[in-house]
Amino acid sequence: MASAKAKVLIPEKVSADGLLLLKETLEIDERKGLTAEQLLEIIPDYEALIVRSETKVTAELLAAGKKLKVVARAGVGVDNVDVVAATKLGIIVVNSPAGNINAAAEHTVALMMASARNVTEGCANIKEGKWERSKFTGVELKGKTLAIVGAGKVGLTVARIANGFGMNIIAYDPYANASLCAAASVTLKDSLDELLKAADFFTIHTPLIASTKGMISSAELSKMKPTARILNVARGGMIDETALLQALEAGTIAGAGIDVFTSEPPTEDSTAAALIAHPKVVATPHLGASTREAQENVSIDVCEQVILILSGALPRSAVNAPLILPEEYRTLAPFVQLVERMGSLYTQHYGNRLGASGKDFRTTFDLTYEGSLANLNTTKPLFAALVKGLLTPISSPVDQNVNIVNAELVAKERGILINEARSREKAEEEGFTSFVALRARSSRSSSLPPTPSVSGKPPRDQVIQGYVSGGQPYISRLGRFRADFVLDGNLLICRNFDSPGKIGTVGMVLGKSGININFMAVAPLEFGAPGEGDNEALMILKVDPVPEKAVIERLISEEGVLEASVVAL
Numbered sequence: 001m002a003s004a005k006a007k008v009l010i011p012e013k014v015s016a017d018g019l020l021l022l023k024e025t026l027e028i029d030e031r032k033g034l035t036a037e038q039l040l041e042i043i044p045d046y047e048a049l050i051v052r053s054e055t056k057v058t059a060e061l062l063a064a065g066k067k068l069k070v071v072a073r074a075g076v077g078v079d080n081v082d083v084v085a086a087t088k089l090g091i092i093v094v095n096s097p098a099g100n101i102n103a104a105a106e107h108t109v110a111l112m113m114a115s116a117r118n119v120t121e122g123c124a125n126i127k128e129g130k131w132e133r134s135k136f137t138g139v140e141l142k143g144k145t146l147a148i149v150g151a152g153k154v155g156l157t158v159a160r161i162a163n164g165f166g167m168n169i170i171a172y173d174p175y176a177n178a179s180l181c182a183a184a185s186v187t188l189k190d191s192l193d194e195l196l197k198a199a200d201f202f203t204i205h206t207p208l209i210a211s212t213k214g215m216i217s218s219a220e221l222s223k224m225k226p227t228a229r230i231l232n233v234a235r236g237g238m239i240d241e242t243a244l245l246q247a248l249e250a251g252t253i254a255g256a257g258i259d260v261f262t263s264e265p266p267t268e269d270s271t272a273a274a275l276i277a278h279p280k281v282v283a284t285p286h287l288g289a290s291t292r293e294a295q296e297n298v299s300i301d302v303c304e305q306v307i308l309i310l311s312g313a314l315p316r317s318a319v320n321a322p323l324i325l326p327e328e329y330r331t332l333a334p335f336v337q338l339v340e341r342m343g344s345l346y347t348q349h350y351g352n353r354l355g356a357s358g359k360d361f362r363t364t365f366d367l368t369y370e371g372s373l374a375n376l377n378t379t380k381p382l383f384a385a386l387v388k389g390l391l392t393p394i395s396s397p398v399d400q401n402v403n404i405v406n407a408e409l410v411a412k413e414r415g416i417l418i419n420e421a422r423s424r425e426k427a428e429e430e431g432f433t434s435f436v437a438l439r440a441r442s443s444r445s446s447s448l449p450p451t452p453s454v455s456g457k458p459p460r461d462q463v464i465q466g467y468v469s470g471g472q473p474y475i476s477r478l479g480r481f482r483a484d485f486v487l488d489g490n491l492l493i494c495r496n497f498d499s500p501g502k503i504g505t506v507g508m509v510l511g512k513s514g515i516n517i518n519f520m521a522v523a524p525l526e527f528g529a530p531g532e533g534d535n536e537a538l539m540i541l542k543v544d545p546v547p548e549k550a551v552i553e554r555l556i557s558e559e560g561v562l563e564a565s566v567v568a569l
């Protein structure tokens, strides 16, 4: 007789601890070593699929899974799952964002120590029956500088462990939570260059996104000490493998510890294969999360979520849950878009300004719903939209898909604090039926000195206000400036002296660089304290294509152009 229980397919090695939870109510089928064709053939029988990083969950496989309700990734990265196709088919994708953090951090430390003490070389030597002690003199970690790029969950866990070794820890992460860094005795630096020059050990813990892809290439490696060692237990592609191999061969860098590669597994004749074979490289086959404990954690985490979903409840960490539920769509959709874009504007503008004020990304926000918005039944989608907007520009799309289910958890994990408030006082005063105000607080308990304001006074709150008109998101205030522009497209935002000729200057630089201006608005000063940059204005230009960093640098080298940022929405 056919089983009445829903069926779960597990084509990879997933820890038994979670699977035990499934056994009571579901039929589980562990089938390792299936080919893609075999998987395609059997998938129509299953309600749930549990994978790690090896199974390619393609659009074709998902479409063939006529009964599939959930794909669970026992780990963080869903790079191997076609999330867009799953969303279109109404299949929920869940993951375990925190279950393997400690494992990845400890593996980083393992590679750091193995590289420092020539563990693999010494081990291979003695196994060959040799005893060549003098060849393998290493270095100690105590008193050395550990430089961390990406002070997130894994990066800070590495820092906490490294404190025990007596290391001096510095980090570069423009979007980090300063108090969490200070609590882990991490000194935040303003540039990657500072880390490259100071590092004895250099480790990367960022997502693989446009700004981190190829982040370490020949130019960066050439700034490092010849005694420095470099580690990557995050994602392949952040260190240029060819450049690293050349630096190791030239002896301009002392060693590397690598767990992840641009293509996995690396092909035989690839640069990655040459790196792996290099005597100064300690390499592992993507073992960051491969501990019994981490596998138990991620297995229990995703199996619990599979049970929730198959019983009709909401999971904890859905990668593709909506920001907004269908019944709320009509009222909330334009505001969800507004708040998400305000968050994205905040991160890209304040986190990436070039010029006088510099970067000043903060992590404590007040989000106030003014006027008729104060009557909303639920603000959950708006909260989620803000978290998504703040984090999307600095996250890999597959690693961090923020939605109403996971927004609070993601914000907490990233050290972002959002205080929501409702008010009916200011909307009328400002001439709107409703608007949203986002205020990033100035208090920074950080190891960094606070960024001085233009007046040299302590930094002030950063404020963005927006409203919806005709279904479009508008910005009515940006910092000290009264604005009125549609928050859409590629925007170049320049702060400049409010004096004749500035628009021409900016237009000329952009024209010479082949950049078209589709729209331009000037935002006058309205909210500044006396003496605080009195003679200033903002210029907001919708541009195409997005200006390169060199163009922005040229702009701010022009007289009277104080700073500029690019915001792509």
Ligand SMILES: NC(=O)c1ccc[n+]([C@@H]2O[C@H](COP(=O)([O-])OP(=O)(O)OC[C@H]3O[C@@H](n4cnc5c(N)ncnc54)[C@H](O)[C@@H]3O)[C@@H](O)[C@H]2O)c1
Residues within 6 Å of the ligand: 076, 077, 100, 101, 104, 149, 150, 151, 152, 153, 154, 155, 172, 173, 174, 175, 176, 205, 206, 207, 208, 211, 212, 233, 234, 235, 259, 260, 286, 287, 288, 289, 290, 394, 395, 399
């Ligand atoms: N090897 C493994 O098995 C394994 C296991 C777990 C996690 N990982 C990988 O480790 C990495 C870190 O994971 P996490 O959980 O700590 O992520 P996280 O999101 O908690 O932290 C990432 C940090 O990178 C920062 N960042 C983003 N862009 C940056 C930039 N351009 N410059 C500097 N910093 C930037 C973010 O602000 C954030 O603080 C991810 O790539 C993840 O996929 C690998």
Ligand SMILES: O=C(O)[C@H](O)COP(=O)(O)O
Residues within 6 Å of the ligand: 052, 053, 054, 074, 075, 076, 077, 078, 100, 286, 287, 288, 289, 290
């Ligand atoms: O994304 C992850 O969770 C890690 O890279 C681990 O992948 P794995 O489950 O295949 O070991």
